[in-house]
Amino acid sequence: MNNTNAHNHAAFLLRLSLGVILLAHGLMKIMIFTIPGTVGYFESIGYPAIIAHLTIWGEVLGGAAMIIGFHTRIVALLSLPMLLGAAWTHMANGWVFSNQGGGWEFPVLLVMLAVIVTIQGGGSFSVKGLPQVNKRLPKALRA
Numbered sequence: 001m002n003n004t005n006a007h008n009h010a011a012f013l014l015r016l017s018l019g020v021i022l023l024a025h026g027l028m029k030i031m032i033f034t035i036p037g038t039v040g041y042f043e044s045i046g047y048p049a050i051i052a053h054l055t056i057w058g059e060v061l062g063g064a065a066m067i068i069g070f071h072t073r074i075v076a077l078l079s080l081p082m083l084l085g086a087a088w089t090h091m092a093n094g095w096v097f098s099n100q101g102g103g104w105e106f107p108v109l110l111v112m113l114a115v116i117v118t119i120q121g122g123g124s125f126s127v128k129g130l131p132q133v134n135k136r137l138p139k140a141l142r143a
Contacts, residue, residue, distance in 0.1 A: 011123025012069075015076075018113045019066030022079065026059025045089065058082050066117070069126020071133070073141050076117035083111045 029038040035056060042052035058079065065075045087107035093099050097106040128134070 005124075007120075008124040011117070011120050012125050013123075014113060014120075015066055015069060015072055015117050015122045015126070018076070018079075018110065018117055019063045019068075021063070021110065022059045022066060023063025026056055026061075026063055029056045029059070047085075051085070055082055055085075066122075069122040069128065071128075072122030072126060073118050074137070076114045077141070079114050080111065080118070083107055083114055087111060 029035070029052075033041070035053075038056060039049045039052040042055070043049060059082070062075045062079050062082075066072060066079075084107075087104045090097075090102050090104040090107055093101040094103045095105050096103045122128075
């Protein structure tokens, strides 16, 4: 395996990992906590309901797009405010995620994964982006 293939496969594994985690967390908010329950929780910690909805659908749709490799850089970039918000929310709980209420180590790890995917792209095995959308994007953000 040459360096290009290794880089592409590593980028794929990072993209897939981040996508699966985002999708799993979004589905958990829908299927286990329920949408009204998630909205209620977000409101109880001071966030407006719209942030809960944006988070749920950002995780579900963004995670699915990340898994298949659709506009990976854009999806990773757009996930950053959501992931930074999660890190901020968990900040008072300490570093370790196993702390009561969850610490901020895991959200910060996800932030770093999203930054890396934004920089290096989706790697191999991705559907890339729609050509008509791709040609209008700055080169650095193309799939």
